[in-house]
């Protein structure tokens with residue numbers, strides 16, 4: 001690994017990491033990316049059929065329009081990757097990225113106090129502390145060696161030491177991919193007794209065309225998933241297939257648990273090629289899956305579309321006592337402006353809040369963060385930040401019984417308004433009252 005001269009480390013080069021790198025470019029950040037590509041989930045967590053769930057103009061950087069932004073079709077994951085690569089190239093972000101560099105652990109070097117540089121007690125000070133606060137352990141290119149180098153502003157020769165220290169770390173490792181959730185099964189009813197093949201959707205994503213065709217062609221397949229309960233009831237034949245949820249869909253929306261079906265999903269069901277079985281408990285038997293009502297399905301391949309453990313991924317690199325503080329006090333990570341944990345010094349999190357437009361959420365927060373790093377505005381005190389985040393969680397919990405992760409769906413615009421005002425921007429982003437009242441907000445409205 002070539003010498004690194006930076007005060008700021010960004011972990012992850014997905015949408016959030018490259019947006020943050022662009023906004024902090026004047027600080028020459030270093031971006032550690034575990035894989036060999038930028039793009040995150042669009043690069044290594046997508047199937048051939050994966051598409052954006054909205055038109056491209058709703059997944060767009062404010063200063064980098066899609067080449068064909070008025071095309072109303074939903075872009076494929078490859079088109080999204082192309083778009084992200086063009087963005088990174090256009091803004092010369094790739095030079096900051098260290099590929100095949102997985103952050104294996106973080107170690108805190110400070111005294112646990114929030115940054116107070118020049119501020120009165122209880123207030124949050126500058127994020128660039130003038131000395132390393134976090135030590136980052138990086139595993140490169142699949143090797144078992146962890147290369148760590150200490151960097152301080154004052155001692156450039158320390159590059160050769162095996163420690164890498166930063167004043168400020170931005171965590172952009174995403175909530176999906178990397179660590180699959182594997183359900184637990186009763187004893188002797190797990191995948192080990194099944195004679196067919198079991199794989200998680202994460203492994204399925206890694207198969208190329210030939211391998212996935214070979215795996216599934218002419219086989220009986222069973223996909224275990226939860227998301228099919230969450231589609232707009234009036235648009236889809238959910239009742240016909242016994243998939244009607246027991247709750248209003250608005251609760252799924254408010255907890256960011258909506259998903260769009262792939263093309264031809266229900267037409268294929270009409271042909272009898274997809275059969276649904278609704279059950280909350282299930283386990284394996286020799287030839288397939290058995291459900292709690294004792295019915296059995298025979299199958300050759302079981303794909304576990306059971307989701308990802310984003311919290312485990314984050315906890316794996318966070319040291320104590322911060323690991324235990326992650327979900328304190330409400331069970332949801334208390335992130336001020338969805339970015340700063342009031343009790344974790346000199347660290348920010350981008351990409352942790354889910355909304356109707358995740359790219360826009362990450363970009364706006366990275367703009368806010370860059371201005372904060374540059375001391376363009378100050379954060380409130382720790383107690384106030386904790387109180388405010390707690391209140392936000394309570395409001396969200398009132399909108400849905402299923403709220404259990406950082407999600408602002410129904411309040412996205414209010415959050416953006418508050419962020420703009422805190423940065424000293426106007427929250428009225430349109431050019432006229434008329435468009436303010438009648439035209440929808442897009443990321444381009446946030447171009448400063």
Ligand SMILES: Cc1cc2nc3c(=O)[nH]c(=O)nc-3n(C[C@H](O)[C@H](O)[C@H](O)COP(=O)(O)OP(=O)(O)OC[C@H]3O[C@@H](n4cnc5c(N)ncnc54)[C@H](O)[C@@H]3O)c2cc1C
Pocket residue numbers: 011012013014015016017032033034035037038039040041042045046050051052053054059101102103104172173174175176177178313317350351352356357358359362
């Ligand atoms: C299948 C799928 C479909 C989606 N569809 C939509 C959609 O239609 N609309 C929408 O708004 N959102 C959608 N999302 C949500 C999507 O996650 C966000 O839009 C966005 O891409 C997240 O970007 P990110 O950079 O925050 O995280 P990620 O894309 O997950 O990127 C994180 C990066 O960090 C790297 N990394 C992780 N751990 C480490 C480590 N320890 N060290 C170094 N690097 C590390 C990873 O390799 C990865 O490149 C979808 C997600 C998935 C999985």
